[in-house]
Amino acid sequence: MGNFDKKLERFWEIFIEHDGYVRVLTGLYNTIYIAVAGLAIGILIGTLIAIIRVSPKYNRLSKLLDSLCVFYVGLFRGTPIVVQLLVAYYVMLPVIGVNMPALTVCVFVFGLNSAAYVSEIMRSGILSVDPGQMEAGRALGLNYRVTMLKVVVPQAVKNIVPTLGNEFITLIKETSVVSFVGAADLYVAFNYIGSNSYEFMVPYLVMALIYIALVAIAALIIRQLERSLRKSDRRH
């Protein structure tokens, strides 16, 4: 640690004079972009899967759709995200014959991956609402869809939001593997600085601090959201 000043100096040199900061900002942007867009896609598809999985299975089509969803969730939860990225980028794309920037592929893979987790979060959120609530709505002559939308889902949201926030934080951290397919995230940026200054201690330390800051900000936003949801509970 004796020459920490020197290391800091060298880091600063690359960071400022060799456009290191541009790469870091790009990496930061990509990290946030993949996490946010991934979660958005995840919520979209995850909601769809959750709806299919919790609705009553009264005919063959709904049973088939249900088992497809079970398979989907099993597939994406059963393989590491790195493997999913590699397969998507190096297997699926050439097979279909489509050219796509690595960043786009990452957004899609993270979206599809988080859809599996989000669907389970939503499903368990809906299932944790007392079944008596649904019964009461149905007994009044409201149909399944209306009771779900007006009674069950608003109560489920309170269970879902905190866990969804967790999923977002997980996503932010997991984006650190996108360099496997050549997308430029924070890791790529700091690795560049490290290789050019022959000095990795400071760059990786700063990278860790940036991740911690990112997660802290995300946690703060989630806490605010939760608080505003709970407020509607206390209104008398």
Added chain:
Amino acid sequence: MIDVINLRKTYGKLDVLKGITTSIKQGEKIAIIGPSGSGKSTFLRCLNRMEDPTSGSIIFNGQDITDRKVDINVHRRQMGMVFQHFNLFNNKTVIDNIMLAPVYLGLRDLRRLKWQNRIIKLRNLFRSERQPLQPINTSKAQIKAEARETALRLLKRIGLEDKADVYPSTLSGGQKQRIAIVRALAMNPKVMLFDEPTSALDPEMVGEVLDLIKQLADEGMTMVIVTHEMGFAREVATRVLFMNEGSILEDDTPERIFTNPKHPRTQEFLSKVL
């Protein structure tokens, strides 16, 4: 009013209801008693198809409502149901609990009527003879105002009008159950089904709920009550059904069931609970 014919319900190998036949007439107050697991609640829940019976039929409004083609929601609106655990909507205030179904259904009917009129107007463009529009004599605001008025009147009746804008989590069990009862009444049901309405209450709150049910009975409401409150059954019911192991063992006036039960199983049960 409701005719039940050979109603059966099985869960896998378990026979819960073994062919129940009975009929419920306008104005009757029927108490269903019997030991736990005798199928009382299942029978009650089959009446508005909260449980789907395995076979048999239930004739209500001249229609067999066990038929899957029947829109059960239409019939459920005329059968109020009160649950053991109240099941007030936790995300709605007391008045919204009562208004939800009437307002939603009222607005939906209004919407449908307006669409039908739009289609008639469109068709009239191509017709030589104009078809008259269907009259609409209400509005969104009016539907909401009427539902609110009804809800407030019902709340006043049970003395809880000051709780209108409160969430259910702040109420006592007795208050919740009385609100659950008027929530069902707001739909103007022809018959009320009570599924052990006082079983989840603190003893000191049982009275207020039973009093309300008794008031309804005195007003001539047709009702079916699954209950463990024998005194109440005896006082209010016009007919008592004793159920055991999925069938009705005795079906008689409360007078005769409680003073002179014929079946040995009924005697045994009553000697334990009375």
